[in-house]
Amino acid sequence: MTQPKSRVKIAGEETLSNGWTRLSSYLLDYIDRKGATHRLKREVYHRTPAACILLYDPRRDLVVLVRQFRLAVHLNGDPAWMIEVPAGLLDDDHPEAAIRREAMEETGYRLRDARFLFKSYTSPGAVTEVVHFFAALIDIADRVAEGGGLDEEHEDIEVLEIPLDEAAAMIETGEIFDAKTIMLLQWALLNRGKLS
Numbered sequence: 018m019t020q021p022k023s024r025v026k027i028a029g030e031e032t033l034s035n036g037w038t039r040l041s042s043y044l045l046d047y048i049d050r051k052g053a054t055h056r057l058k059r060e061v062y063h064r065t066p067a068a069c070i071l072l073y074d075p076r077r078d079l080v081v082l083v084r085q086f087r088l089a090v091h092l093n094g095d096p097a098w099m100i101e102v103p104a105g106l107l108d109d110d111h112p113e114a115a116i117r118r119e120a121m122e123e124t125g126y127r128l129r130d131a132r133f134l135f136k137s138y139t140s141p142g143a144v145t146e147v148v149h150f151f152a153a154l155i156d157i158a159d160r161v162a163e164g165g166g167l168d169e170e171h172e173d174i175e176v177l178e179i180p181l182d183e184a185a186a187m188i189e190t191g192e193i194f195d196a197k198t199i200m201l202l203q204w205a206l207l208n209r210g211k212l213s
Contacts, residue, residue: 024048028056039063064146068116069104071152071201072126073181073212080184080205081155082198083123084175085166100177100187101195104148112149120153124176125164128153134204139196148197152204154212181205 029044043059072081084100091097105119117128134150166172179187185202187193193202205212 033060060143062144062146064144066107066112066147066149067104068107068112068119068149068151069102069197069201070116070120070128070131070150071102071205072120072124072128072155073152073205074155074157074178075212076156077178077180078182079178079180080202081124081126082177082179082184082193083164084177085173095194098175099195100193100198102198102201104197107149113151116149116151121162121164122172123164123166123174124160125162126155126159127161128155129159130154134201137197137200150197150201150204152201152212181209 024047026046027043028046031042032039033042034040039062041061041063043061045057045059047055047057049055073079074081081103082100083103084098086097087099088097090099103116103120103123105115105122107115110118113131113133116131120126120128120131131151131153134152136147136149138144138147140146164174164176166174181202184193185206188199188202193199
């Protein structure tokens with residue numbers, strides 16, 4: 018699908034915050050499909066790329082997930098200790114190298130193979146972060162460390178081993194409501210026969 022000729026011109030940018038991540042306010046001139054130009058104001062969080070992975074043990078038919086505190090979810094009044102797939106920022110690494118590092122740090126599993134699946138913008142209306150999605154087959158012998166995150170980053174990550182069907186059911190019960198985790202669990206259910 019070809020993209021239309023440039024219909025967007027950035028007219029101005031102002032940095033509103035530059036802490037853990039940069040928040041910018043933009044003025045842009047946007048030409049709509051009818052040819053009319055509109056001056057729009059948008060705010061964007063500049064997040065670096067990330068990666069996430071579904072760890073699946075075909076012999077035990079289970080997935081390895083993690084539970085950790087999320088402030089934004091807490092502020093919304095939802096259960097803040099979220100169940101998620103292992104994930105993290107690339108930190109200038111190649112996506113596969115980054116997810117291998119994150120899987121080890123968070124779960125203690127050393128990956129034999131990591132299969133790239135797809136990439137996605139999970140909140141494209143306001144966040145620049147693109148997430149690279151992976152899956153890996155694991156076995157109990159691949160767990161070579163405790164996991165739980167990095168002490169120096171004050172990570173407090175609980176490692177969970179959950180049967181795949183139970184994890185999928187947790188989406189419907191609302192126990193799992195993280196977008197990247199839902200996407201990877203749905204992918205696993207659709208591809209279960211190809212996973213072993």
